[in-house]
Amino acid sequence: xxxxxxxxxxxxxxxxxxxxxxxxxxxxxxxxxxxxxxxxxxxxxxxxxxxxxxxxxxxxxxxxxxxxxxxxxxxxxxxxxxxxxxxxxxxxxxxxxxxxxxxxxxxxxxxxxxxxxxxxxxxxxxxxxxxxxxxxxxxxxxxxxxxxxxxxxxxxxxxxxxxxxxxxxxxxxxxxxxxxxxxxxxxxxxxxxxxxxxxxxxxxxxxxxxxxxxxxxxxxxxxxxxxxxxxxxxxxxxxxxxxxxxxxxxxxxxxxxxxxxxxxxxxxxxxxxxxxxxxxxxxxxxxxxxxxxxxxxxxxxxxxxxxxxxxxxxxxxxxxxxxxxxxxxxxxxxxxxxxxxxxxxxxxxxxxxxxxxxxxxxxxxxxxxxxxxxxxxxxxxxxxxxxxxxxxxxxxx
Numbered sequence: 001x002x003x004x005x006x007x008x009x010x011x012x013x014x015x016x017x018x019x020x021x022x023x024x025x026x027x028x029x030x031x032x033x034x035x036x037x038x039x040x041x042x043x044x045x046x047x048x049x050x051x052x053x054x055x056x057x058x059x060x061x062x063x064x065x066x067x068x069x070x071x072x073x074x075x076x077x078x079x080x081x082x083x084x085x086x087x088x089x090x091x092x093x094x095x096x097x098x099x100x101x102x103x104x105x106x107x108x109x110x111x112x113x114x115x116x117x118x119x120x121x122x123x124x125x126x127x128x129x130x131x132x133x134x135x136x137x138x139x140x141x142x143x144x145x146x147x148x149x150x151x152x153x154x155x156x157x158x159x160x161x162x163x164x165x166x167x168x169x170x171x172x173x174x175x176x177x178x179x180x181x182x183x184x185x186x187x188x189x190x191x192x193x194x195x196x197x198x199x200x201x202x203x204x205x206x207x208x209x210x211x212x213x214x215x216x217x218x219x220x221x222x223x224x225x226x227x228x229x230x231x232x233x234x235x236x237x238x239x240x241x242x243x244x245x246x247x248x249x250x251x252x253x254x255x256x257x258x259x260x261x262x263x264x265x266x267x268x269x270x271x272x273x274x275x276x277x278x279x280x281x282x283x284x285x286x287x288x289x290x291x292x293x294x295x296x297x298x299x300x301x302x303x304x305x306x307x308x309x310x311x312x313x314x315x316x317x318x319x320x321x322x323x324x325x326x327x328x329x330x331x332x333x334x335x336x337x338x339x340x341x342x343x344x345x346x347x348x349x350x351x352x353x354x355x356x357x358x359x360x361x362x363x364x365x366x367x368x369x370x371x372x373x374x375x376x377x378x379x380x381x382x383x384x385x386x387x388x389x390x391x392x393x394x395x396x397x
Contacts, residue, residue, distance in 0.1 A: 032254075033315050034269045035322055037281050037297055044314060044323035048337055049330055051290055052353070052394035056331075056375050057097045059388040066091055066099045067388060072354045075345040075393070076126040079146075080354075083122045088115070090122055090131065092146050103148025111150035113142050125164050130202070132170070134162060141170075141205075154205040163240050166260065169199045169208055171245050173237040197238070197247055197258070211245075211264055216252040218275045220282065220300060239341035241288050242349055246341075250274060250282030255295070268293060268315060285310065285340035289351050290396040291317055294325060294339050312338070329392065332357070333370040339394070347395070355392040359384045 048054060059080065061067045068084035068091060075081070079100065080093040088106035093099055105112045113120070113133050121134040130151065131144045141154040141162070158176025165171040174196050197211035239246045244259040246267070253270040270283045285296035296310040314325035327337040339353045346352075362379045365371050371379055378390060 032266055032269045033293075033320060033322065034271050035283070035295070035297075035313050035315075036271050037277075037311070038272070041313065041322055041324045043326050044321075046292070046314075046325055046327045047330060048327055048392075048394055051292070052396045054329070054331075055393050055395075056378050057095070057391045057393055058378060058382065059091075059093050059097045059391075060099055061387050063099055065089070065102060066093075067386075071356055072343075072391065073122040074124050075347055075352055075354055076124060077348055079124060079126055081122060081124045081131075083120055088113070090133070090144075090148075101146050103144065103146075105142075105144065105148055105150070111142075114138065121161060123162070123164055125202075127167065132162070132164075134160070152203070154200070154202070156200075156205060161237060163238050163245055164202075165199055165245060168202055170202055171211065171238060171258065172198050172200055174198060199262075209262055211247060211256075211258045211262075213247065213249050213254075213256055213264055214252055216249075216275075218251045220251060220274070220280060236284070236341045239286055239344060240346045242346055242351060246286050246288065248284055248286060248341075250284065250298075253283065255283060255286050268295065270297070285312075285342070287339050287341055287344045287351075287353070289339060289344065289353065289394075292325070293317060296340060331372045331375040332362075332365060332392075333372075334365070335370075337392075351396045353394040353396070355394060357390045357392060359387060359389050362390060 057080070059066070059082065068082055068089070069086040070083055073081045073083045078095055080095060080097070082091040082093070084091055087104060089102055089104040091099070092101045106115065108114055113135055120136065123132040124130070124146070125132070129145050131146060133142045133144065135142060139156045139158055141156065143151040143154065145151065156172065156174070158174045160172045160174045162170045162172045195210045195212060197213070198207050199209040199211065200207055237248050241257070244257055247256040247258055249256060251274070253274050254266045255268050257265045257267050259265070268283075274280050274282055280300045281297050282300065283295055284298045285294075287294045293315040294312065295315070296312045298310055312325055314323045315321070316323070327339065329335055329337055335357075337355055339355070343354050343356070344351055345354065359379075359382060362371070363384050366376065366379050375390075375392075382390070
């Protein structure tokens, strides 16, 4: 492990650099917490209500058109937004789960989103009433109001994921830039920084800045038995935090923090290096929730059958301890809670996790007397054949 750590520190420690307005933080000299995927870390029990205020939300189906398939896309101060994968509709609920509005702009017209968007990323900027819909494979983002009024189209350089960075810009992960680098298309080995993360204008898509991180030439594309490769798209590269955005860069085994002042700071790493270990295992699923940082790993296996198996880790920012988290909810006995990038949201100055709870499983738990409190009361009133799922909203202290 000492050898791996030495190599890793060498790859990330450097002088302060200023490139394209983006600088490395001088915090690089601080030793990083490092997860050793060869270790079995001790289990740590965390009671969710000890670290967060928990409320239960049922997204009402008093109107049939608000019954949906899918999960919550985003949560704001006043609104819950859902993309219904069965119909292509975007649904808006109040924070207590009451229907507010909905629209469906599915189609092939100039102000519509195509059917390929049906597993789409939807982001809602409530301040400006901007609904951003990522149009995969067509390299643009459509922007609407919450009632479906078309506002504008934002062009992208390639297929991307994105988050709202501030009032004026989006932070984009451009997968095409990474693939060009891997294929050596208009890319030279002398370039030591990865520019796949870029900040663009919310109005017209012009590039405002790059979040630059140390370069690595590790190829993590999945390849089949014929040696053909494709991009890694099984995990998110970016997740919002209250003060900036966390960037996952598995090619150099590090998760970074991109701050509002355009600083890039490494915050947690992994050993052994992905270039020195088979099968290749990368860090993903990162969430920063109060005292704890939660992260999972992902093993890259071509032609995988069934869902990927991940190992979850926790890092205590106060003590430096790394552990295996076992998160429980007192109102739901026997339920293991997973918190990651896909279910965390920035709401004001707080982090919120929207924890999906299957209604059929809840009804079974109710019959087995494993539910308590307000959750038990809510589940009693619902019909698993006609109602949406229930969510636990955890607002971290």
